[in-house]
Amino acid sequence: MSDEDIAEGVRDDEMSGPDSRRVAAVIEAIDAKDKDRLDALLEPLHAADIADVLEQISAPERRDLLQLWSREIDGEILSEIDESIREEVVESLSPEVLSEAVRELDTDDVVDILEDLDEPQQELILDALDDADRVAVEQAMAFPEYSAGRLMQRETVIAPDDWTVGAAIDYLRGADWLPDQFYHVILVDPRMKPLANVTLGRILSAKRDTRLRDIAEEVFRTIRATEPESEVAYLFNQYHLISAPVVDEADRLVGVITIDDAMNVLDEEHEEDILRLAGVGEGSLSDNWIETTKQRFPWLFVNLLTAILASGVISLFEGTLSKIVALAVLMPIVASQGGNAATQGLAVAVRALATKSLTNSNAFRVVLREIAQGLANGLAFAILIGAVTWYWFGLPMIGVVIGLAMIINMFAAALAGLLIPLGLEKLGFDPALASGAFVTTVTDVVGFFSFLWLAGLILL
Amino acid sequence: MSDEDIAEGVRDDEMSGPDSRRVAAVIEAIDAKDKDRLDALLEPLHAADIADVLEQISAPERRDLLQLWSREIDGEILSEIDESIREEVVESLSPEVLSEAVRELDTDDVVDILEDLDEPQQELILDALDDADRVAVEQAMAFPEYSAGRLMQRETVIAPDDWTVGAAIDYLRGADWLPDQFYHVILVDPRMKPLANVTLGRILSAKRDTRLRDIAEEVFRTIRATEPESEVAYLFNQYHLISAPVVDEADRLVGVITIDDAMNVLDEEHEEDILRLAGVGEGSLSDNWIETTKQRFPWLFVNLLTAILASGVISLFEGTLSKIVALAVLMPIVASQGGNAATQGLAVAVRALATKSLTNSNAFRVVLREIAQGLANGLAFAILIGAVTWYWFGLPMIGVVIGLAMIINMFAAALAGLLIPLGLEKLGFDPALASGAFVTTVTDVVGFFSFLWLAGLILL
Numbered sequence: 001m002s003d004e005d006i007a008e009g010v011r012d013d014e015m016s017g018p019d020s021r022r023v024a025a026v027i028e029a030i031d032a033k034d035k036d037r038l039d040a041l042l043e044p045l046h047a048a049d050i051a052d053v054l055e056q057i058s059a060p061e062r063r064d065l066l067q068l069w070s071r072e073i074d075g076e077i078l079s080e081i082d083e084s085i086r087e088e089v090v091e092s093l094s095p096e097v098l099s100e101a102v103r104e105l106d107t108d109d110v111v112d113i114l115e116d117l118d119e120p121q122q123e124l125i126l127d128a129l130d131d132a133d134r135v136a137v138e139q140a141m142a143f144p145e146y147s148a149g150r151l152m153q154r155e156t157v158i159a160p161d162d163w164t165v166g167a168a169i170d171y172l173r174g175a176d177w178l179p180d181q182f183y184h185v186i187l188v189d190p191r192m193k194p195l196a197n198v199t200l201g202r203i204l205s206a207k208r209d210t211r212l213r214d215i216a217e218e219v220f221r222t223i224r225a226t227e228p229e230s231e232v233a234y235l236f237n238q239y240h241l242i243s244a245p246v247v248d249e250a251d252r253l254v255g256v257i258t259i260d261d262a263m264n265v266l267d268e269e270h271e272e273d274i275l276r277l278a279g280v281g282e283g284s285l286s287d288n289w290i291e292t293t294k295q296r297f298p299w300l301f302v303n304l305l306t307a308i309l310a311s312g313v314i315s316l317f318e319g320t321l322s323k324i325v326a327l328a329v330l331m332p333i334v335a336s337q338g339g340n341a342a343t344q345g346l347a348v349a350v351r352a353l354a355t356k357s358l359t360n361s362n363a364f365r366v367v368l369r370e371i372a373q374g375l376a377n378g379l380a381f382a383i384l385i386g387a388v389t390w391y392w393f394g395l396p397m398i399g400v401v402i403g404l405a406m407i408i409n410m411f412a413a414a415l416a417g418l419l420i421p422l423g424l425e426k427l428g429f430d431p432a433l434a435s436g437a438f439v440t441t442v443t444d445v446v447g448f449f450s451f452l453w454l455a456g457l458i459l460l
Numbered sequence: 461m462s463d464e465d466i467a468e469g470v471r472d473d474e475m476s477g478p479d480s481r482r483v484a485a486v487i488e489a490i491d492a493k494d495k496d497r498l499d500a501l502l503e504p505l506h507a508a509d510i511a512d513v514l515e516q517i518s519a520p521e522r523r524d525l526l527q528l529w530s531r532e533i534d535g536e537i538l539s540e541i542d543e544s545i546r547e548e549v550v551e552s553l554s555p556e557v558l559s560e561a562v563r564e565l566d567t568d569d570v571v572d573i574l575e576d577l578d579e580p581q582q583e584l585i586l587d588a589l590d591d592a593d594r595v596a597v598e599q600a601m602a603f604p605e606y607s608a609g610r611l612m613q614r615e616t617v618i619a620p621d622d623w624t625v626g627a628a629i630d631y632l633r634g635a636d637w638l639p640d641q642f643y644h645v646i647l648v649d650p651r652m653k654p655l656a657n658v659t660l661g662r663i664l665s666a667k668r669d670t671r672l673r674d675i676a677e678e679v680f681r682t683i684r685a686t687e688p689e690s691e692v693a694y695l696f697n698q699y700h701l702i703s704a705p706v707v708d709e710a711d712r713l714v715g716v717i718t719i720d721d722a723m724n725v726l727d728e729e730h731e732e733d734i735l736r737l738a739g740v741g742e743g744s745l746s747d748n749w750i751e752t753t754k755q756r757f758p759w760l761f762v763n764l765l766t767a768i769l770a771s772g773v774i775s776l777f778e779g780t781l782s783k784i785v786a787l788a789v790l791m792p793i794v795a796s797q798g799g800n801a802a803t804q805g806l807a808v809a810v811r812a813l814a815t816k817s818l819t820n821s822n823a824f825r826v827v828l829r830e831i832a833q834g835l836a837n838g839l840a841f842a843i844l845i846g847a848v849t850w851y852w853f854g855l856p857m858i859g860v861v862i863g864l865a866m867i868i869n870m871f872a873a874a875l876a877g878l879l880i881p882l883g884l885e886k887l888g889f890d891p892a893l894a895s896g897a898f899v900t901t902v903t904d905v906v907g908f909f910s911f912l913w914l915a916g917l918i919l920l
Contacts, residue, residue: 019819020819020820020821023819023821024821046679046698046699048698048699048700049698052816052817055817056817056819056821056822057821057822058822058825168664169664172661172664172665173664173665173666173667175665178661178665179661181659181661181702182661183643183660183661183702199641200643200660200661200663200664201638201639201641201642201643201660203660203664204628204629204632204633204660204663204664205632205633205635205638206633207633219506236723237723237724237727238506238508238509239506239508240508240720242641242643242702242719242720259702259719259720259723260700260702260719262723263696263697263719263722263723263726264697266723266726266727267697267726267730267815270727270730270733270734271811273730273734274730274733274734274737274807274810274811275807275808275811277734277737277738277807278737278803278804278806278807278808279800279803279804280804280807280808283808284817285808285812285817285818285822285826287829288829289828289829289830289832289833289836290836292829292830292833293832293833293836293837293840296801296804296833296837297837297840299800299804300797300800300801300804300837300841301841301844303796303797303800304793304797304841304844304845306796307792307793307796307797308793308845308848310792310793310796311789311790311792311793314788314789314792315789318785318786318788318789321785321788321789322782322785325778325781325782325788326775326778327788328774328778328781328785328787328788328791329771329774329775329778329781330771331788331792332767332770332771332774332791332792332795332904332908333764333767333768333770333771335792336763336766336767336770336900336904337760337763337764337767340739340759340760340763340896340897341756341760343738343739343896344738344739344740344756344759344760346738347734347735347737347738347740348735348738348740348743348745350734351731351734351735352745355727356512357512357515357516357744357745358745359479359480359483359516360480361480361483361484361516361517362516362517362518362745365518366745368749369747369748369749369752370749370752372749372753373749373752373753373756376749376750376753377753377756377757377760380753380757381760381761381764384761384764385764385768388768436800436803436896437800440796444792444796448792
């Protein structure tokens with residue numbers, strides 16, 4: 001495939017992000033400092049794909065690309081760029097390019113960019129905005145981080161609720177600005193309290209003299225500006241909302257959140273869950289190895305402490321171990337099986353808490369279920385591993401010991417996997433913080449202790 | 461709070477699902493067989509919340525509720541219900557209630573319900589539909605499971621691309637049916653090939669004589685009906701689509717997918733990732749303990765095999781262990797630390813593959829980064845644990861042994877955590893199948909082997 005084909009054959013690439021051939025061609029163009037070829041390769045791409053290219057090339061390549069192509073970076077690309085490289089990109093832009101870029105964005109996108117930047121860069125961007133936008137952005141930044149107020153766009157399309165369809169259409173035709181995307185006309189009372197949503201589809205298909213309030217949607221929910229964004233994502237997903245008005249403490253309309261923002265939040269929440277469960281606080285593929293090392297160290301350190309704790313438990317039984325070395329061979333099996341069972345329960349619990357399926361109403365029943373499941377699988381694996389070790393070491397009693405320890409540890413695993421995230425949630429923490437390290441401490445300690453203690457009791 | 465308060469004070473509950481007080485009141489009403497109270501408690505709720513109530517009560521309570529209240533189950537509730545209890549609910553409905561329920565749904569929702577049911581129940585529902593809908597549903601079911609064709613609704617709003625805004629509005633006003641929700645008018649050529657999307661907002665704000673093609677959206681993507689639904693979710697999230705036309709092999713329009721469906725898929729994909737990573741294939745909170753035990757058994761069995769493999773490695777060094785029991789105390793530390801490091805890398809890789817951030821373009825660089833990170837953290841923890849064990853056992857050389865083993869295992873962890881999911885992806889499997897069990901096999905084996913082998917070499 002020639003370069004021209006790649007530059008022209010955009011369709012397939014567009015289906016699912018920039019492909020590797022294109023990225024390779026971009027890197028070649030950067031190395032050759034060939035601005036025209038770079039244009040041909042990048043211009044046909046969606047801003048989100050250009051951002052992906054920027055993320056997928058190396059830091060020096062990115063530096064060169066930005067030098068060559070910085071004038072083409074617009075607001076849309078800026079708002080698509082991952083926060084891990086955003087600072088780097090913003091720094092590379094001239095003040096003129098930057099101000100032009102941010103001026104074309106809706107206020108919610110400007111807020112999204114600002115959040116991740118340092119103070120001096122924030123100032124740079126705020127200065128680039130005209131006064132009205134600057135005030136709007138500063139007001140949004142006054143809401144807590146990760147709140148609906150930060151997420152909303154302030155541009156709303158409203159109408160008094162006694163208007164007719166015809167009046168609304170005439171008003172919209174005459175409006176000199178409208179948001180890029182809007183899906184509802186929000187009906188408000190004279191005090192700006194939102195009363196109902198009318199979908200544009202219904203406005204378009206109704207007669208001109210129909211009252212807006214008569215074709216309003218049945219399902220209507222407002223969101224408080226201080227509500228956390230995770231709640232926003234939940235509401236959109238649960239009630240299939242497309243857009244929802246945001247209100248202040250006095251129930252006055254202050255903005256609107258659309259589903260694409262909520263989908264983005266849902267995606268980020270999931271990322272957080274999956275990374276936290278694995279003991280990675282944050283991190284992106286664009287981070288270099290030093291940043292990555294630092295990000296992973298803390299949880300590994302916690303794990304080291306818990307591993308030392310487990311070793312301490314083993315050391316209580318050095319006497320037993322020195323008499324029967326086979327115990328040292330077998331003891332990791334009990335701990336590992338418990339760790340795995342706990343991780344299973346943990347993932348189910350974290351997911352169920354995130355979707356609000358695990359509540360006070362069914363928590364007790366789910367605890368009972370986990371216990372029953374733990375005992376049942378414990379019994380199954382007790383028989384399996386008991387038989388294997390009996391055969392392996394020719395000692396029936398060692399099979400009994402490992403079997404009993406297995407049942408005890410699977411029971412502990414069932415409890416730990418559910419109660420630790422549930423407890424964290426009750427205490428107001430993110431249950432996904434109950435990452436492997438915490439939960440497997442329980443199963444390591446219980447596993448080693450029960451196995452070695454029973455061995456001392458039964459075999460010696 | 462009295463029952464009336466709960467039944468009336470709906471607003472707060474509506475903000476985020478049914479609360480536990482309401483569920484408790486529902487259970488009381490079920491026990492008292494009080495249909496009126498049940499009505500008062502459930503009627504104000506959104507269908508999604510009624511479905512949640514059904515999921516959160518126990519199986520016998522659900523049976524009683526359905527007996528008392530089955531006539532009120534409508535299509536919306538049916539399509540909100542989790543698949544784990546859907547069969548149960550469908551079975552409890554009389555044929556008349558069932559047919560009325562499914563008849564009010566769009567075809568995509570009927571397909572969604574059908575997918576999870578057994579053949580006889582599918583027939584029951586298909587029979588309830590009128591002929592046109594039945595054909596539409598059967599055509600959708602002919603597409604592969606988890607494809608765009610199953611996800612789309614067949615009801616589309618189209619216009620020839622030379623129409624004006626006025627013509628479109630007149631046509632919409634005269635249309636005797638329109639989908640519940642639509643966000644675009646799709647412009648098509650005479651062969652029904654989709655050419656562009658026009659948002660309803662632009663139609664409403666443009667003059668009547670404006671040509672639709674002149675106000676079409678710049679970003680326009682069509683989706684093939686055979687495309688997997690995960691790709692659909694990616695496209696909506698990546699390009700902030702609100703709705704997208706679905707085409708057949710001949711590029712003819714066959715349906716449309718809206719963002720709420722895509723958001724739902726995104727959520728399900730995440731659930732799958734998080735559960736698979738933890739070695740839980742599927743499962744829901746409504747499953748009973750027997751189902752749960754069966755679901756968790758297979759991965760626990762795989763883990764047992766890998767744990768036995770690790771034990772086999774340890775047994776190679778029984779001689780060494782019998783001479784220095786301290787090794788048995790320390791060996792789980794190396795394995796555990798490696799397992800944790802691998803899990804971190806694994807979660808990052810699985811997430812990056814799901815968002816298409818990890819590609820051929822940067823895979824090599826990410827491998828190098830993981831190796832550097834593994835060696836750096838390995839060195840840090842080698843020094844830490846080396847010092848601790850030296851102090852603990854008073855033997856400097858045991859600190860050296862555990863330190864070296866730590867570096868080797870963290871290096872192995874870095875490779876396994878990244879290369880195993882990457883390899884699975886290349887082979888066409890879901891990288892999230894590289895659940896803990898697989899990856900930690902590597903770190904267990906390498907951890908035990910390197911530690912005990914080095915100990916034999918250096919200490920004996």
